[in-house]
Amino acid sequence: MVSRTRLLSAIAAAxxxxxxxxxxxxxxxxxxxxxxxxxxxxxxxxxxxxPHVSWAxxxxxxxxxxxxxxxxxxxxRDDRDAGNGNDGHSTPGTGQWRQVPTPGDGLATRANALAAxxxxxxxxxxxxxxxxxxxxxxxxxxxxxDGKAWRTVMVPTGPDVLxxxxxxxxxxxxxxxxxxxxxxVVRGGEDQYPSIIxxxDGKAWQQTKLPVDAAxxxxxxxxxxxxxxxxxxxxxxxxxxxxxxxGREWSMTxxxxxxEGGGEFNTxxxxxxxxxxxxxxxxxxxGPLVAHYDGRTWTSVPAPGDGEIFAATQTPDGxxxxxxxxxxxxxxxxxxNGRTWTDLAIPSxxxxxxxxxxxxxxxxxxxxxxxxxxxxxxxxxxxSADVRN
Numbered sequence: 497m498v499s500r501t502r503l504l505s506a507i508a509a510a511x512x513x514x515x516x517x518x519x520x521x522x523x524x525x526x527x528x529x530x531x532x533x534x535x536x537x538x539x540x541x542x543x544x545x546x547p548h549v550s551w552a553x554x555x556x557x558x559x560x561x562x563x564x565x566x567x568x569x570x571x572x573r574d575d576r577d578a579g580n581g582n583d584g585h586s587t588p589g590t591g592q593w594r595q596v597p598t599p600g601d602g603l604a605t606r607a608n609a610l611a612a613x614x615x616x617x618x619x620x621x622x623x624x625x626x627x628x629x630x631x632x633x634x635x636x637x638x639x640x641x642d643g644k645a646w647r648t649v650m651v652p653t654g655p656d657v658l659x660x661x662x663x664x665x666x667x668x669x670x671x672x673x674x675x676x677x678x679x680x681v682v683r684g685g686e687d688q689y690p691s692i693i694x695x696x697d698g699k700a701w702q703q704t705k706l707p708v709d710a711a712x713x714x715x716x717x718x719x720x721x722x723x724x725x726x727x728x729x730x731x732x733x734x735x736x737x738x739x740x741x742x743g744r745e746w747s748m749t750x751x752x753x754x755x756e757g758g759g760e761f762n763t764x765x766x767x768x769x770x771x772x773x774x775x776x777x778x779x780x781x782x783g784p785l786v787a788h789y790d791g792r793t794w795t796s797v798p799a800p801g802d803g804e805i806f807a808a809t810q811t812p813d814g815x816x817x818x819x820x821x822x823x824x825x826x827x828x829x830x831x832x833n834g835r836t837w838t839d840l841a842i843p844s845x846x847x848x849x850x851x852x853x854x855x856x857x858x859x860x861x862x863x864x865x866x867x868x869x870x871x872x873x874x875x876x877x878x879x880s881a882d883v884r885n
Contacts, residue, residue: 527777527843527881530862532593534569536873541807542855545612548576551853552864553620553716554594555606557873564589564873568637569597570621575857593878597617599648605637606804610676613667616643619696620660621675621728624653632682634662638675638701651694651701659824662694664717666726671698674741676715676728691715693728693739693746707746713737716776717763719876725769729776731760738764738774740793752787753778753796759785763808763814775817777804784828803828806865811856811883816840818851818863827851829863831883845877846870859883 524640532539537556545551546660552571555565598620600607612618618641624634634657635650642803644868653660662677663847673696681688690710693699706713715730724743727738731737736759738749753759757779766772770791784799791800805819814833821828825848830842841853844862862882866874 515798522876527841527844530573530593530880532571532573532876532878533595534876537569537876538852538874539569539571540607540852541609542862542864543610543612543618543854544855544857545618546615547617549574549622550857550862551610551618552853552866552878553607553610553614554852554876556876561742565604566739568598568600568603568605568620570598570607570610572596574594575860579598585807586827596767598641598646600637600639601870604785607637608661608663608677611667613664613669613675617670619665619667619673619675621677622666623662624657624660626659628833632656632658632670634660636662636677636697638662638665642670649696649701651675651677654681656683658682660692662692663715664728664815666718666720668706668720672723673721674718674720674728675701675825676730678719682829689714691730693853703758704746706801707748708732712814715739715758718762719764719766719772720765721768725766727764727766727772727774729761729764729774731758731776736761736774736776740788749784749794753785754792755779755785760821761785761787762804762806765808765810768808773815775805775806775808777822784817784830786832786835797832799830800839801828801831806850806852807854809854809856811861812859813838813883814856815863816856816861818842818854820848820865825868826850829862840881840883842879845879848874851877857882 535558539554566875576735607622609618622637633655639648659680662675665675667673675694691713693704718728720726725841726741728739741771755778764774772789772819775786783802786797786799803821805817819828829842831838845867846869851865853864855862862880865877
């Protein structure tokens with residue numbers, strides 16, 4: 497599988513639903529590139545923090561002497577025509593992405609994910625600053641916005657941890673948030689990559705116990721609908737895996753699709769405990785992997801095209817999935833309304849592009865990521881289109 501490599505570096509089952517590819521929703525039209533104040537880098541995540549305010553997070557590449565350095569970047573956009581911004585940083589009425597200054601701007605690390613429970617409760621999570629320190633046991637970078645000020649909260653790691661990455665985050669309230677990721681641990685002269693799940697209790701991040709050997713897991717994404725309904729997805733021994741937290745403990749979810757060529761889930765979204773979607777990659781021979789949970793069973797949902805899915809979001813017309821074709825670098829984008837699939841017709845950018853974030857805002861869909869122009873540095877991708885019927 498490629499997701500672990502992608503994220504740790506800088507840059508059909510029984511009972512499957514029957515679907516067609518005739519459009520139910522209207523295909524996105526008029527895709528436009530949105531300028532961002534980042535010359536080189538990758539925008540990995542998007543979220544809505546208020547009715548008119550969106551945030552994005554990722555990393556930028558800067559030349560420092562003869563070296564390229566990674567720094568976290570957080571962006572904000574207020575899409576109102578008039579009024580006062582309520583995120584404390586964006587300029588109202590412009591509809592442009594602007595950089596949000598945070599305490600982590602100078603760290604040699606990335607922002608991999610962000611999530612919000614309103615404009616006064618936003619978490620950004622990333623990697624440890626091993627590039628600068630070169631030391632074992634370096635804590636993982638996270639930061640929190642409470643509506644007035646930023647607070648950096650470093651997550652402790654063990655003395656044998658070389659690198660550590662929080663790859664997904666979900667926020668229920670200021671006293672309840674979850675993050676998942678992977679560590680690189682050197683034990684007995686060998687590298688291991690155990691997964692971690694961290695819980696924020698309002699005071700500190702605490703690592704939680706996993707239901708299986710952490711070294712067998714690669715957790716990529718997490719979503720919480722309630723304190724007793726949290727989902728984490730990824731892979732275990734090259735097969736897709738879903739973990740569930742019931743308010744007391746984490747458990748493995750049985751009955752998942754098992755692609756013959758192996759597979760993994762990269763993203764999970766939930767409307768509630770009886771409507772959960774997981775998506776990712778079913779291997780080179782099979783293409784996209786999509787599964788749905790209805791409160792009783794997980795069902796495989798055959799998806800069209802050839803690509804791997806990195807992000808998903810709810811839209812008025814169904815669930816939107818985005819990613820890219822691993823062979824050609826062409827964008828992958830589809831919306832599923834429960835019966836039919838509609839191609840989003842995301843335009844190609846540069847020689848190769850990867851779509852890592854997606855956000856639905858009423859009738860507008862925004863996709864973020866990076867693209868390669870052949871100049872040696874990834875360019876940040878931020879495009880949007882009207883998807884209203």
